[in-house]
Every structure is written in C-alpha cells, then in structure tokens.
Amino acid sequence: MESRESRTTATDGGGVDHRRLVIAGSGIAALSAAIYAGRSNNDPLLFEGDEPGGQLTLTTEVDNYPGFPDGINGSELINRMKKQAQKFGAELKHGIVEAIDDESRPFEITLSNGDVYTADAIIVASGASARTLGIPGEGELMGYGVSTCATCDGAFFQGEDMIVVGGGDAAMEEAAFLTKFADTVYIVHRREKFRAEDYWIDRVDEMVDDGDIELLRNTEAMEIHGSQQEGVDHVSLVSHPDGHPTEKLDDPATAEEVDHFDMDVGAVFLAIGHTPNTDFLENTGVELDEDGYLVTEGGRGGGRTRTDVEGIFGAGDVVDFHYQQAVTAAGMGSQAALDVDEWLEKEDSDGR
Numbered sequence: 001m002e003s004r005e006s007r008t009t010a011t012d013g014g015g016v017d018h019r020r021l022v023i024a025g026s027g028i029a030a031l032s033a034a035i036y037a038g039r040s041n042n043d044p045l046l047f048e049g050d051e052p053g054g055q056l057t058l059t060t061e062v063d064n065y066p067g068f069p070d071g072i073n074g075s076e077l078i079n080r081m082k083k084q085a086q087k088f089g090a091e092l093k094h095g096i097v098e099a100i101d102d103e104s105r106p107f108e109i110t111l112s113n114g115d116v117y118t119a120d121a122i123i124v125a126s127g128a129s130a131r132t133l134g135i136p137g138e139g140e141l142m143g144y145g146v147s148t149c150a151t152c153d154g155a156f157f158q159g160e161d162m163i164v165v166g167g168g169d170a171a172m173e174e175a176a177f178l179t180k181f182a183d184t185v186y187i188v189h190r191r192e193k194f195r196a197e198d199y200w201i202d203r204v205d206e207m208v209d210d211g212d213i214e215l216l217r218n219t220e221a222m223e224i225h226g227s228q229q230e231g232v233d234h235v236s237l238v239s240h241p242d243g244h245p246t247e248k249l250d251d252p253a254t255a256e257e258v259d260h261f262d263m264d265v266g267a268v269f270l271a272i273g274h275t276p277n278t279d280f281l282e283n284t285g286v287e288l289d290e291d292g293y294l295v296t297e298g299g300r301g302g303g304r305t306r307t308d309v310e311g312i313f314g315a316g317d318v319v320d321f322h323y324q325q326a327v328t329a330a331g332m333g334s335q336a337a338l339d340v341d342e343w344l345e346k347e348d349s350d351g352r
Contacts (some may be wrong), residue, residue, distance in 0.1 A: 018118045019045045021340060022109055024097045024280070025125035027054020028326050029316025031081040032333030033123050033340075038088030040341040045119075046085070047095040047111065049277065053078040054127045055148070055317070056326055063155060065326050074143075077326075097126070102284040102309050121311045121344055123336045124281065124294055128274040128317040128324070133165065137224030138270075145232030146224060146268045150174035151325065153267070154181050160266025163188055163235060165221055171271035172200035178269065179212040186263065188216045191243045218243040222260075224268055234264045276318050285309045294319050305336040306343075313339055 021037050023030050026048035037044040056062065056074040063071040082092060095115065101108035106118040130148035132138055138146055147153040150164070154177060162182045164175040167189035175185045187204070194201055207213040219239040226233040238245040239259045248254040276292045286307045287295040294314040297306040305313040315336035316329040 016108075016116050016118050018106060019043060020119070020344065021045070021121050021123065022047065022107075022117060022119035023123045023125055025049055025054065025123075025127055025277075025316065025318070026052050026078075026082075026092060027125065027127050027316060027329065028056055028078065028081065029127070029318075029329040029333035029336075030054075030123070030125035031078065031085050032330040033125055033315055033337040034085035034090035034333075035081070035088055036334045036337030037123075037340060038085060038090045040337065041089070042121075042337075042341060042344065044085075044090045044123075044337075045117070046090060046092045047097050048092060049126055050096050051127070051129065052094070055130060061156065062152065062326060064152070097280045099280055100284050100312075102286070102312065105311075107311065120347065121313070121340045123305075123313045123315055123333075123340060124278070124286075124307075124318055125315045125329075125333060125336070126277040126280075126318050128276040128293070128321070130270065130274050131272045132270055133221060133272070135221060135223055137226065141224055141226055141228065141232055141268075144228045145226055145266065146270070148270050149324070150177050150269050150271070154178045154269075157181060157267040159183055161186065161264065162267045162269065163221070163263070163265050164269045164271055165189075166271035166273075167191060167194045167196065168271070168273070169196045169200050170273065172196045172204050174269055174271045175213055176200075176203060176207060179207055182212075184211075185213045186216055186265070187213060188219050188221055188237065190218065190220045190245070192217050218245065220244075220246050221268070222246070232265060232267055234262050235268060236260070236262050274317070274321065274324070276321070278318060284312075286312055286314075291321065293321050302342060303339055305332065305339045311343065311347075313343075 021042045021044045023044050023046045026046050034044045061071045062074050096112040098112045099110045106120050109117045158181045161184050163186045164171050165188045175187050178185045223236040240248045245258050248258050278292050286309050296314045298304050313336045315332040317324050
C-alpha cells in the first residue's frame with residue numbers, strides 16, 4: 001500500500017501543504033467534525049471562512065444546547081469547542097476556500113489569498129448566512145434584540161412585543177413559535193400577499209383572530225433603535241397601500257404617500273431566508289439543490305453525509321435548510337467525521 005507521505009510527495013513535489021482531511025468552516029458542525037476526526041487521527045485542518053465561528057457567534061446566550069442548564073454565550077461555546085478540537089490535533093487557519101478541484105486526487109483546494117492545499121478528503125461545513133435588511137441599527141443590535149433564529153432567542157423576550165420580518169414559510173413558522181413568549185407578534189411584510197404555503201397562512205390567520213399576531217402588510221422596517229446595554233427600544237417603519245414602500249420613497253411622485261411610524265418592541269426577528277455558502281462548489285461535481293444547498297446521500301445507516309463526489313462530505317446548515325439548530329449541526333458534523341474515517345480506511349486498504 002502506498003504510504004501517505006509518498007502519496008503527498010508524488011502529488012505536490014513538496015511544494016504544496018497536503019492534509020489527510022480539510023474541513024471548510026469553523027462553526028459548530030465543522031468543530032464537531034474536527035473533534036471526531038482528530039480523535040480518529042485524521043489530522044483535520046479547518047479553514048475558518050469569512051464568518052469565523054459561524055452564526056452561533058451572533059447569539060449572546062444559547063439556552064437550548066444540551067449540558068448547559070444555565071445557558072452559555074455563543075462565542076464561548078465555539079471557543080470551548082475550538083480548544084477541544086485542538087486538544088485532539090485539529091488545526092485552525094484563517095482562510096476562505098475559493099475553489100476545489102475535484103478532478104485531481106488528492107483534491108486541490110485554493111484559498112482566496114492564492115494559497116493551495118491538497119487533501120485526501122474534504123468536509124464541507126461552511127454553513128448558511130442569514131439574509132439581513134441592511135438597515136441602521138441592525139448590525140449593532142444583532143444578538144442584543146435582533147436575531148435570525150426565533151427558536152434560539154425567543155424565550156429571552158418573554159412578555160415583549162416582537163416583530164418578525166418576512167412573508168414566507170419561515171416567517172410564519174417563527175411568528176407562530178414566538179406567540180409562546182410574546183405579548184403580540186407583528187409580522188412585517190413589504191407586499192400585500194404572503195409567499196407562505198396555505199397551511200401557514202391559515203394557521204397564522206387563526207392566531208390573528210385570537211389576538212396573538214397582527215399583520216403589517218405593505219410595510220418595511222427602516223431603522224432599529226436601542227443599545228447593546230438595553231436591547232431594542234423601538235423600530236421605525238414605513239408603509240404604502242401598494243407595497244414596497246421604500247421604493248416609493250425614492251420616487252418624488254409617491255414619497256408623500258408613504259406613512260412613517262414607530263413601534264415599541266423588545267425584539268426583531270429576521271426571517272427573510274438564508275444563503276448557503278457553497279459558491280466554491282459550483283465548478284465541482286458536487287450536487288447542489290435549486291437554492292444552493294449541498295445534497296448528501298441521507299437515508300439510513302452509514303454514509304449519510306456523502307456527496308456524489310467520492311471523498312467530499314457535507315454537514316451542518318450548508319446541508320440542512322430545515323432544522324438549522326446548533327445541536328443538529330453538531331450531530332451531523334460528528335456523522336461526517338465518522339463517514340470520512342470509514343471512507344479513508346477503505347481508500348488506504350485499497351492502496352489508493
């Protein structure tokens with residue numbers, strides 16, 4: 001059987017850093033994979049991407065991760081997992097994976113700064129970035145009353161009025177969930193008609209009738225006011241009967257028809273979708289769905305995290321567009337590492 005060292009030398013002539021396993025990402029799925037891969041002596045190298053630590057670092061308090069009955073700060077949880085991964089031999093580097101050549105073996109990985117690495121196997125755990133509005137106050141208050149995850153943060157605002165921004169299934173589902181905690185949930189949507197399925201529209205309509213939810217159609221948020229010390233205080237909004245009110249503001253003929261108003265709320269939840277971080281896979285044979293999420297084998301038994309390219313595996317929110325929870329990402333990350341170990345052992349025994 002060809003040794004790992006001879007394989008590396010034959011491939012890169014000593015000029016390219018070769019690793020047994022490269023993990024794209026540094027969120028909870030990537031770090032869980034690194035912990036398991038390190039314990040299996042697969043020497044994982046993680047590239048942190050442009051959002052080191054992933055979305056969990058935007059959450060000030062994680063209250064639903066097993067083992068922390070008093071909750072834990074999102075960044076602290078990530079830092080603990082980094083130390084645990086490093087304890088078992090994982091290496092973390094700053095770097096953004098820009099391209100993967102899946103026609104070469106080992107795989108060739110190019111970073112945005114031009115650095116090139118090779119790897120026998122790859123776990124894609126690059127996550128999905130929540131879409132935001134780009135309005136004043138949003139960035140400063142993210143994690144301090146502004147959130148992209150109702151199930152993560154809703155319970156922290158018990159008895160408050162809350163806004164959910166969006167008009168699809170995710171917005172309806174998050175609004176329905178938040179009624180467990182909120183005084184009133186306001187769904188803010190820039191159009192008259194919602195994009196959600198009839199099931200969710202009917203369910204939300206029942207909650208409107210019960211007084212738990214109010215619908216603010218043809219309305220957009222313009223600015224979120226508050227501070228990191230005190231949280232969200234109020235939100236400035238605009239509305240127009242024909243929808244898309246911010247566009248009407250840009251037209252002098254319709255600007256005066258736009259209604260400006262403020263609402264006192266304690267939290268704002270953004271439910272306008274996620275963008276999976278899979279651009280670097282577009283020129284590979286890895287299958288992506290119509291929204292850009294990575295497609296894995298799934299099913300029962302082992303190998304669930306395999307993609308349709310041998311040696312490339314997927315885990316976390318880059319695959320999972322439904323649950324998108326820290327604990328499910330961690331579970332999938334561990335599955336990916338176990339699948340990788342099994343695959344690498346087979347490759348080694350076959351003499352590749």
